[in-house]
Amino acid sequence: MTETTMTFNDLGLPEFILNAVSDLGFSMPSPIQQTCIPHLLAGQDVLGMAQTGSGKTAAFSLPLLAQIDTEQKHPQMLVMAPTRELAIQVADACEQFVKYAKGIRIVTLYGGQRYDIQLRALKQGAQVVVGTPGRILDHIRRNTLDLSELRFIVLDEADEMLRMGFIDDVETVMAELPEQHQTALFSATMPEPIRRITKRFMNDPQEIKIQSTQRTAPDITQSCWYVHGFRKNEALLRFLEVEDFDAAIIFTRTKTGTLDVTELLEKHGFRAAALNGDMTQQLREQTLDRLRNGSLDILVATDVAARGLDVERISLVVNYDIPLDAESYVHRIGRTGRAGRAGRALLFVEPRENRLLKNIERLTKKPIDEVEVPNHSALQECRRKKFVAQITKQLEHHDLDQYRSLLEDLFTADQDQEDIAAAMLMLLQGKQKLILPPDPPIEKRGRRERGERRDRRENPRSAERRGYGNPQPMDLYRIEVGRGDGVEVRHIVGAIANEGDINSRYIGHIKLYDDYSTIELPQGMPKELLQMFDKTRVMNKQMRMSFIGEVKGGDSRDEREGGRRRSGEEKRGFSRGGRGDDFARGERRFKEKNYRTFDDKPRRERRDRRK
Structure with a gap:
């Protein structure tokens, strides 16, 4: 039996969408597009598990944009993305998909852009809104974004929004939606908080799982x-x-x-x-x-x-x-x-x-x-090819005869032309030498052999000790904001991730106490970055980050990964061996080992006066 190849024309999309897709050079839909588009056109909720690069933007954009009512000038489709770059990319793709449709307006809402620009676009009657959770929630609270008549919502890369600490904002936005709406959620993985959203806000979703990106x-x-x-x-x-x-x-x-x-x-x-x-x-x-x-x-x-x-x-x-x-x-x-x-x-x-x-x-x-x-041989070969290409191109120049006569005037007839050309090569090569000395000998060792001894020394559970299964060795820091300041774990994660441009999965265990907190960060953090964290504000209060010591042993799963929440007094101390060591005991042990501690108020005051 011959196998038929599906095209976009077979998916039931309107002509204005098909024309735009054709202009982009696409004819055959990807696996996730083949599966998602019919379900979304039929009005069903979709839960898609797919990696980046699988074509999921078109998978949700094409069928939902096809159903936009151009006569209605209120938001009908909302797409939430974890970063402004992704939000801009999705909005640009939507603009290309509806270029043959009249009356569809798209607005992008994200932090870092002036509010007046976004307000002007919303007042002009945008039917499609693409943005980041924080800025979307801001507009809802300012009553500048009305979702009471929204028909479609898309959560793109939901697991990344979880890691970046946006999941509470996402749930708050979802709770503002009308009862009758269609939901599409896409995520590379399906952790429990994301699964909770699907159970709470989605109606019998069609689950679509695309195999690994590879x-x-x-x-x-x-x-x-x-x-x-x-x-x-x-x-x-x-x-x-x-x-x-x-x-x-x-x-x-x-x-x-x-x-x-x-x-x-x-x-x-x-x-x-x-x-x-x-x-x-x-x-x-x-x-x-x-x-x-x-x-x-x-x-x-x-x-x-x-x-x-x-x-x-x-x-x-x-x-x-x-x-x-x-x-x-x-x-x-x-x-x-x-x-x-x-x-x-x-x-x-x-x-x-x-x-x-x-x-x-x-x-x-x-x-x-x-x-x-x-x-050095590969570098020489590459440089010579580029040099020859430049000279070959210059040989076609129409003024070459004038320079040939200039050459005859500059040099006497008894000088060898090859010597002249060689001298010019030396001048023209610049910093990228055309003749390189051999590299010093380097001992060759196989990749599997290198690092093997180090791996044997490590505890086999070390790759699972630290937050999110992170094998990176961690250092412990103290920050001068705590539960008494109204701080939550997500506030600290957001401040570190945004100010340091660090993915939140690299942030280890965070413990909240009444007037301070502790946080684990990977070892080897640049000094400049730590100095910046020292001045970063959380809930309008400087963190004043201070190094305590290296994290040793034990299981350090982050509370945000679904671990049982415990009060600061109940959490384990620095030994992290599960023997009930408290924080004060951990500090005493670091004092005995001459680690710096930060409970010396007069010392801090003297340091501040010196500054």
Whole structure:
């Protein structure tokens, strides 16, 4: 029996949608689009589990936009996304899908944009609203967004909204909706808080599960370099020089890292720019426009800043810092190889990060091949090819005869022309030498052999000890805000995640006490970032973050992952071994080991006076 291929024409979409999809060059729907579109057109709730890059934006946009009543000028469709970048991307996609429809207006609501711009767009009668949970809730409370007649709501990347501390805002918005509405929820994973939303707010949803990204992803060639013999900066420059890419995105863990790597690349002649949470929205959009139009070739970004980024030119992703969890790696490499295009992903792995690499391979169900840093021969070959291409192009210049006569005037007839050409080569090569000395010998060791001894020394449960299954060693900090200030765990998570541009999954256990709190953060945090946290405000009060010591042993699951909530007095102390050690006892133990403690009020006052 012959197998028929489904097209968008077979899904029952109206002509204005089909024309727009055709202009975008799409003819065959992805698996999630084939399954979701008929259910949403039929008015059913949909619960979709799919990774980024699977085509879920079109899966919910096409059928819901097809049902918008252009005669009604009130919000009919609401899409909530975890980040402003993703919200902007979804809104842009919707604009493209309805370009042949008259009277459909789309507004984007997110933090960082002036309220008057958003208010003006809402007053003009937008039927489609796309935004982040916090800003949407702000407009609801200001009575500038009326959802009383909303027909459709979409929660995009719901698990990411949970990790970023937005789940309470999402539930508050959902409670404002009319009883009769259609819901579509998409999430890569299905933790209990997300499952609770589906049971509370969805009506007999059709569950659709698309297999791992690696089965539906485009052609992405993945490889890793085990950091050895070269510094990461030097290795990065070598890889970028020999890689054939149109545009690239380089991921670092921190905002400081984006600035350092960008400065390095600009110094060596690459057209690069940073993308992080410190930038204004206008500057971020200008940077992305430069990347799209070709005036910028390399973007250096954090996970949060690059969330939802979709630029066709990106053909290379470099993980300069390995992500602390495997799902972030899948999201990162999803920035390349979009819409069926081929892509390349490179991962830098330090010896102590061998376990993180194994977690990634376990999730993707695919080994990542190891590569070596390009040696001096590869660099020479690449530079010479580029040099020859430049000279060949210049040979076609119409003024070449004038320069040939100038050459005869400058040099006598008895000088060898080959010697003259060789001297010119030396002058023209600049800093990128065409002849390189051999690299010093580097001891070669297999990837599995490296780090094996370290892994054996580790407790086998170490990868599960810390928050969200995070194997990263953690340090404990004290912050001077607590339960008495009206602070909740989500407030602290939001402040750390937003100010530090850190994914909340990297934040460990948080304990609330009456007048202070403790928080676990990964070891090796940049000094500048910690200084910034010291001045960050939570509930209008400075955190004044202070280092206590290294977290040792025990199970450190975060309360936000569904763990049993306990009061500060009931929670375990620093031993974290489950023996009921209290916080004061933990502090005494750190004093005995000469760790700094922060209960010395006179010392703090003297320090403040010195400042």
